[in-house]
Amino acid sequence: MFIYTLDTGVLTPEQRLAYEENGFILIRKLVSDQDIDRFRKEFERICKREVKVPGLVVMRDVTIAKSEYVEGEKAVTKLQDYQEDPELFRYCILPQILKYVESFTGPNIMAMHTMLINKPPDTGKKTSRHPMHQDLHYFPFRPADRIVCSWTAMEKVHRGNGCLVVLPGSHHGTLLEHDYPQWEGGVNKMYHGVRDYDPNHPRVHLEMEKGDTVFFHPLLIHGSGMNQTDGFRKAISCHYASSDCYYIDVKGTTQEIISNEVKELAAKKYGVDDSVTFQDTWALRGRLVQGDRTSM
Numbered sequence: 001m002f003i004y005t006l007d008t009g010v011l012t013p014e015q016r017l018a019y020e021e022n023g024f025i026l027i028r029k030l031v032s033d034q035d036i037d038r039f040r041k042e043f044e045r046i047c048k049r050e051v052k053v054p055g056l057v058v059m060r061d062v063t064i065a066k067s068e069y070v071e072g073e074k075a076v077t078k079l080q081d082y083q084e085d086p087e088l089f090r091y092c093i094l095p096q097i098l099k100y101v102e103s104f105t106g107p108n109i110m111a112m113h114t115m116l117i118n119k120p121p122d123t124g125k126k127t128s129r130h131p132m133h134q135d136l137h138y139f140p141f142r143p144a145d146r147i148v149c150s151w152t153a154m155e156k157v158h159r160g161n162g163c164l165v166v167l168p169g170s171h172h173g174t175l176l177e178h179d180y181p182q183w184e185g186g187v188n189k190m191y192h193g194v195r196d197y198d199p200n201h202p203r204v205h206l207e208m209e210k211g212d213t214v215f216f217h218p219l220l221i222h223g224s225g226m227n228q229t230d231g232f233r234k235a236i237s238c239h240y241a242s243s244d245c246y247y248i249d250v251k252g253t254t255q256e257i258i259s260n261e262v263k264e265l266a267a268k269k270y271g272v273d274d275s276v277t278f279q280d281t282w283a284l285r286g287r288l289v290q291g292d293r294t295s296m
């Protein structure tokens with residue numbers, strides 16, 4: 001019985017079984033070098049402020065943000081919400097990506113959350129790490145099984161520059177409690193981690209080449225290690241959901257704290273008041289990329 005995947009004729013039975021069992025599947029060389037080079041150029045243009053993108057969040061590493069002023073792409077840890085940048089948003093509508101995404105979401109597809117991650121060389125404080133987490137912690141929509149993340153390496157990613165680390169099979173569990181990890185050197189805004197996860201659970205380091213793409217379930221526990229090189233480790237990603245998903249009320253759940261944190265930031269960013277809900281912030285960001293916008 002398949003729960004996590006749909007029969008669209010794209011995944012082989014072996015690939016479906018692997019995703020059901022592990023919660024992720026890696027497809028080699030899915031995005032071309034030419035496309036990735038275009039994303040990289042656009043990233044550079046954004047960092048040089050040659051283009052201004054409505055709604056884009058430019059996040060700097062907490063160590064740098066709190067100590068010195070650095071200009072350009074060396075200051076940027078992550079771009080978030082690039083959906084209004086047509087050049088970067090091309091990633092979210094690449095036919096070969098959507099073809100796979102449909103095996104998890106079905107035919108009506110929304111791009112809900114977009115990111116370009118530029119993991120900086122660690123400053124020595126280990127703030128370049130991303131704590132182990134489940135992406136569903138940030139999402140007030142369900143069902144979880146109709147949500148998937150697509151994450152593409154923009155260059156070789158390996159243990160040394162902080163590749164993704166996943167706990168295979170952890171998507172079979174439930175959404176766990178998250179909060180800020182107690183890290184001496186500080187932690188980036190909103191980088192919550194799973195409070196208690198089994199340290200003996202097998203870990204897999206996903207070493208990937210430029211263009212390799214991993215699709216993973218929003219309950220899969222994952223993170224990334226320190227970048228111990230002097231280069232910026234780049235990846236581009238999009239979280240997709242079926243437009244047939246529905247919003248949930250997170251009041252009284254483990255997601256209440258993050259929802260308040262997001263609402264507070266949204267209030268600052270858009271200058272709106274409390275009446276904008278956590279769900280609204282997602283409905284505003286979401287973009288239909290295939291089929292019909294039925295519910296989200």
Ligand SMILES: CCCCCCCCCC(=O)SCCNC(=O)CCNC(=O)[C@H](O)C(C)(C)COP(=O)(O)OP(=O)(O)OC[C@H]1O[C@@H](n2cnc3c(N)ncnc32)[C@H](O)[C@@H]1OP(=O)(O)O
Nearest residue numbers: 057058059060061062065066113135138188189190191262
């Ligand atoms: C909505 C969540 C979506 C998550 C989806 C799925 C899974 C993804 C898992 C994650 O990636 S979780 C992380 C999600 N990240 C975000 O949502 C972006 C959060 N960051 C921001 O919104 C901005 O970077 C931030 C508001 C924190 C700062 O931007 P600003 O343009 O206001 O920066 P500015 O330099 O003016 O600094 C303002 C204050 O923020 C502080 N700051 C800047 N960067 C920071 C940082 N990285 N961490 C902590 N604090 C930071 C900075 O020190 C300063 O503090 P003080 O007011 O005390 O002086």
Ligand SMILES: Nc1ncnc2c1ncn2[C@@H]1O[C@H](COP(=O)(O)OP(=O)(O)OP(=O)(O)O)[C@@H](O)[C@H]1O
Nearest residue numbers: 129130131132159162163165181222223224225226
């Ligand atoms: N003390 C910690 N508490 C919570 N999470 C941690 C801690 N140390 C590392 N992690 C998380 O574990 C994952 C792997 O990080 P780690 O630095 O161990 O990986 P790595 O550098 O790729 O592997 P290794 O150091 O074993 O070669 C990341 O998500 C990281 O944020």
Ligand SMILES: O=C(O)CCC(=O)C(=O)O
Nearest residue numbers: 117130135222223224235
């Ligand atoms: O380090 C990375 O690229 C992974 C980041 C991540 O998991 C996330 O932002 O949700």
Ligand SMILES: [Fe+2]
Nearest residue numbers: 133134135222
């Ligand atoms: Fe994540």
Ligand SMILES: [Mg+2]
Nearest residue numbers: 129224225226
């Ligand atoms: Mg380690």
